[in-house]
Amino acid sequence: MSRAARAVRPVLVGLAALLLAGVLWELVKVVVPDTGLHLGEASVLPRTDDVAMPHVWDVAARMLEPETGASGAPSVLVATLHAAWFTLGVSLVGWALGVVGGMVLAVLMQRWSLAESAVLPWVVLSQTVPLVALAPLVVGWGGRLQLGAFAWERWMSVALIASYLAFFPVAVGALRGLKSPTDAQVELFRASAAGWGRTLLSLRLPAAVPHLLPALRLAAATAVVGAIVAEVSTGTRGGIGRLIISYAQAASGDPAKPWAAIVGAAALGLLAAGVVGLLGAGLRRYRHAEVS
Template identity: 75%
Template sequence: MRSSARRAARSAGWAAAAVVLLVVLWEVVKAVVPDTGWHVGEASVLPRTDDVAMPHVWDVVTRLGQPETSAAGAPTVLGAMLQAGWFTLRVAAAGWVLGVVGGGLAAVLMARWRVAESALLPWVVLSQTVPLVALAPLVVGWGGRIEIGAFAWQKWMSVALIASYLAFFPVAVGMLKGLQSPTTAQVELFRAQAASWGRTLVSLRLPASVPYLLPALRLAAATAVVGAIVAEVSTGTRGGVGRLVIAYAQAASGDPAKPWAAILAAAVLGLVAAGLVTLLGLGLGRYRHAEVS
């Protein structure tokens, strides 16, 4: 448990160092590259770095504490980001749970029968080639036709379903690799003891899959957030970070720090989601000695 906590603290330290490095690089590029960018002939090598296209980091941070709009009683940009982030995080969490359950069941099915792996795995990989922008209207259209008694499909459910679509892939592939990771000698030992496939799954394959599954769960959490944000934009769902990005982008010319604040909120939300999954994995420290990252 202590080693897991130290590993988590070390990862958090590296993450903080990466953020600091990114800020330094941002300001160095802004100081070195001309406002109009660098061009080779007609080709643009580096983008513009003027204050409209690339505001200073401290301008973005300062903008967080200022009112979102000039209207009386308007919340600060940070307050609006926190409210929108909470909405998106909950929807992404629902999508993550659906993706984890679906990916886990698919992985167990493919690990149990080789023919299932041959039939399903190509489709699992192929599913990730479908763009979300094309998928979102279809999901909204299908969901809008679902009515069971007093139950009516809500737009946020479409967003969660699209988020689960992205979370499904890393869990299915990562867990399948973990379930297949036990050596032949380990599997034969369970067979010699007349253990059923279910007992082998619970006592051998699932514990062996943890080092592969935890990174997949973190990646699934981050991709679920990405899917939720893109789906909010595509479906027009209000209240989340996706619509915040669109709304703030409309003020980019007169308030360039504002859209970058929304982009910052989206990035932080992905880190928070992955961090929460890391905390969930602290209790599985004894299985993580061979964790693959």
């Protein structure tokens, strides 16, 4: 397969997946009754009427219409793009913080087995704390932070919460990658009088790349999710999280409007993961390393 074909193939697969999702959406509307499917008093499938599940083409058409009835109001698509841009910036800050934190933890856990035994359970346990409970604590802590002229902005709380979700896949993926070299490879470096730092840079980090790239993409997607949830929980304006809440208030009379913002949020997650995936282009020679 040529290089051009390999570059185009993921795009075509992505477009086919979006088309399939739209077809399945419409198929559910055709098959499932408007009132949903019930077994006794239990609801098995949700409602599929036009209020709960508007047609795909209605959502697409609503994106091109003005956001409000006011004169000169931007279209829903433009408003969604502006909100997505804000959330993307905050998510990237959170992703960067999460990557740095995850890599530091992974290196420490690889270097000292005691650190792995002590820290890894807490790393896993940290992901069980719901963001809606964590967000007010972060906002309250940031509001009391005073460092000279430095002022803690609300978006910084959102970025910190996003990093909280992003660091976990990086820490776990990097740790697995750093421990992936065989004993024979490690012994070869020791026989060459290579210290721990040299072994880390020349052996363990290159070997970790096949494990780390998927973790970085997952971290990017989770950072977007964390940022959106944090925007809702902290009341941060300007992002797509608050836009979804704002549009949801008009769901009964304008059902396609909130779904347009939801589609924008999903596209934002795919974009963030795709941008991070471009990092693999510069690390192509390590990507085909054996992953056990």
